[in-house]
Amino acid sequence: MPLTAEEIKTMQQKAKDIRKSIVDITFTAGGGHIGGSLSQTDILVALYYRYMNIDPKNPRKEDRDRMILSKGHGGLGWAAVLGEKGYFDKALLKNFNKTGSPFGMHLDSLKVPGCDASTGSLGHGLAIAVGMAIGAKKLKQSWRTYCVMGDGECCEGSVWEAAIIGAFHKLDNLTAFVDRNRLMIDGPTEDITQLDSMDDKFKAFGWEVLHVDGHDFTALGGAIEKAMAIKDKPTVIICDTVKGKCVDFMENEYKWHYGGLDSDMRDKAYTCIDTYYDKVGG
């Protein structure tokens, strides 16, 4: 069922709170992967606030849908989502990156409730997700596996090894996302290597490919629902996104892959986020 106007409004509000929380954590942590955390936010919000079967009070419930954040450096943004969903006390995020904290830059599945796999080394997540999806099928269980990758991450050969075997096993219980913000650390993806045309690449590997605006909840919701209905093959949703989304001085700036904020910059970032949501509603 397509998202209602009411649902979209709630999602915008949540996305706004989470983006502010991302700014806040980056400030208190003394730095973080803020660019990619802001670009992935709407994908995670759509999944966590509408589509995933989860229970934050029972994070390991057996039939939960699984989330693998394969772009593990988005852990800061993911932690903001998990905190907002109530997996743990949000106040704990004040300790993000701090000595002895359960929260390092890349989330640890043994320490963070809601984190199903420890990631951070790029190119590992899709294989883990394929394993989970094969496992669910063999157990005849109906939960789904979601995997969010970076576009730069798709340089890794292991992504494509997993893609091949995922198609072979006809994993229609697996939906992958590519956060296609067109930037990695050293610059624009197409200045360094050749990831275009990503749609054709995944199609050639036997996947259903959907391509949407990764900041448009209607489009994201439509694609996620379509993926659930597709039979006998895995789906990848390639999401056109903006690295640093909502913070004007970070948007499309590869130098904001990782950075720190002083209190001035933090306040400016808050203002940018407010202005953005005043316009789109939320």
Next chain:
Amino acid sequence: MAEGMTWSVLDGDKLTQAEIYGQVLTQLGATNPRLVAMTADLAKSTKIGAFGDKYPDRFINMGIAENSLFGVAAGLAMAGWKPVVSTFAVFAALRSAEQVRTDICYQNLDVKIIATHAGISFGQAGSTHHCTEDIAVMRSFANMTVIVPADGIETGNAVVAAMDHPGPVYIRIGRGFEPPVNTTKDYGFQIGKAVTMKDGKDVTLITCGVCVGQAMRAAKVLETQGLSVRVINMHTIKPIDRDIIIKAVVETRRIITVEEHNTMGGLGSAVGEVIVESGKACAFRKLGVPDAFAIVGYPEDLYNHYKFDADGIIEAVGALMKKEIEEDENWDDET
């Protein structure tokens, strides 16, 4: 060091190991026309990008593809180039271990690897980015030379020496700034020859990398307590300087190794192998990260947590001095 292979860096005592590495490599580019620099989307983080800015035609950024990074380096070496490759230690030594071993070491290719963010120097990033296994892995590859420079100055020396040293070389450096232990680059750096930073007769600290500075600080404090502490900078883990270890066994009879690495398989194990083979027992302890995935935190906190900072070394020396060791002047009966 070969003629013309020299380097100089302004304010070297204020730069990180990686910053000095980037500058030195760029200088070497002028006299080594076949030098080609490579990375996998970590040009800025590892500082190899400095070379790329100056020599864009001799710089290859692979995107985020470490396995192919080392495979392509092997191919370039076979085509007559001298590849210098940089990425984080965890990716060089673990993810691409087989490419390094089989494509590069097995064929004894002239590829130099300068790996950054080693040990727990990127402590806040968590276990996926820690690397406390690389010395163990790299020293087990035949043909590989393994160097762990103590500071930025030694990093410069090591990079220059590696260029002149045939075959694969792995140089391991950290992430942030650590106070230098050397005041000059002219102390005769030589691959395979350890440096005695400070002489002493009661106990020997054998160490490498950032731990050399910690050991020196500990030795100064222990000196005020009346202990004579020898500090050896074992910058080359392979080939290891056997003579200096055996001399320390004979002369001090108490040895502690200190490294930013798992206490299994690294410097401590390499030193222990030499001691055991010498046939002479001595009181021996290994400091480092115990066999565990390290906790999250700032590097200096973690060095303290795992007790291999100056305080931890002082404590360990105190304990080791209490250990009884056999009085024995006659060495000939036991070798």
